[in-house]
């Protein structure tokens with residue numbers, strides 16, 4: 001349902017909409033950039049964390065103490081399991097039981113008794129919506145970490161951003177440009193992903209050329225569509241971004257390669273869930289590092305991780321089974337960051353194909369199959385029509401794709417299953433997006 005504010009926005013002329021976006025932008029600006037933001041950013045810049053292990057343990061204990069004092073769910077939990085604070089070492093965290101998604105969704109005592117005015121919602125493809133609340137301080141700390149990450153790659157606050165968003169910034173049925181709005185306080189041009197279409201893309205490219213952004217961020221599948229268009233036509237970019245920061249969707253290796261080629265800029269990925277998981281960002285050597293000041297990621301069963309996040313005072317996450325699979329490693333990196341290295345993020349747990357034998361083949365394994373080809377497939381989607389029948393749709397790169405590639409790809413997909421699974425491949429001009437403008441890599445249609 002539309003709120004009154006949404007209705008007023010939708011019925012306003014374009015200049016008023018830009019003004020309303022900027023007004024909202026100004027509100028966000030003040031929420032994000034306050035004293036806590038400055039404090040955390042200064043700390044990060046000066047690298048005061050000499051001993052990250054100790055610092056992490058200290059932050060953990062402060063956070064758990066807070067939970068015990070201000071949160072009745074955790075107070076009871078710690079009582080029942082005889083958790084003695086402070087913990088003497090990080091591994092003592094294992095005394096605390098895992099927090100399941102269902103508990104987070106239904107347990108009303110999970111909210112702390114502090115002011116936490118910023119609400120985060122996560123939809124999720126299963127339709128179970130979760131609501132979490134953040135304090136202003138948490139929100140600002142998270143922003144500081146994200147800005148510090150971008151700063152490391154040359155993009156500083158005050159530069160121009162082009163953001164590809166699934167927020168409804170213009171009416172769904174709108175058939176003519178303008179499909180973008182300007183958030184003046186943040187020098188951010190918001191581009192509606194929902195209105196992306198082969199016919200509308202030239203207008204987006206023209207707007208990007210007029211705007212001359214210093215960085216691109218947001219939905220990578222939208223950026224990939226722009227890149228594909230630029231490859232196939234004579235239209236050229238008249239700007240060179242400093243960096244590309246995709247968010248919210250899994251970026252495939254071939255998608256990344258295409259973006260870097262066409263935009264002539266490096267892509268730096270990040271992992272930040274709307275529930276408020278600890279932040280994980282990519283360094284200049286292409287490794288994903290946990291920011292140890294924001295939390296702890298533990299390896300769980302089947303590669304599923306448990307997260308403890310120090311920036312979730314409103315709705316504390318302690319050993320939360322977030323539903324993502326990751327491969328953790330303790331390798332060191334020449335960049336000098338000390339946090340755990342996440343060698344791969346394998347996507348949402350629910351994104352999998354179920355086999356007739358009852359086991360699961362996950363999104364990451366399915367998309368990895370295209371690596372046998374020389375970057376000749378740009379995108380895939382796997383549809384499970386029946387328990388024993390899948391169809392892989394693929395979009396090819398016309399310049400690189402050769403006839404035998406489909407057979408090679410099919411064999412690679414077959415390796416993931418037994419002969420009980422019937423597998424079909426189909427070349428399509430584009431993968432159809434969901435109503436929210438995103439692409440779902442795996443869709444189970446038989447349930």
Ligand SMILES: [Zn+2]
Nearest residue numbers: 283287333335
């Ligand atoms: Zn590194």
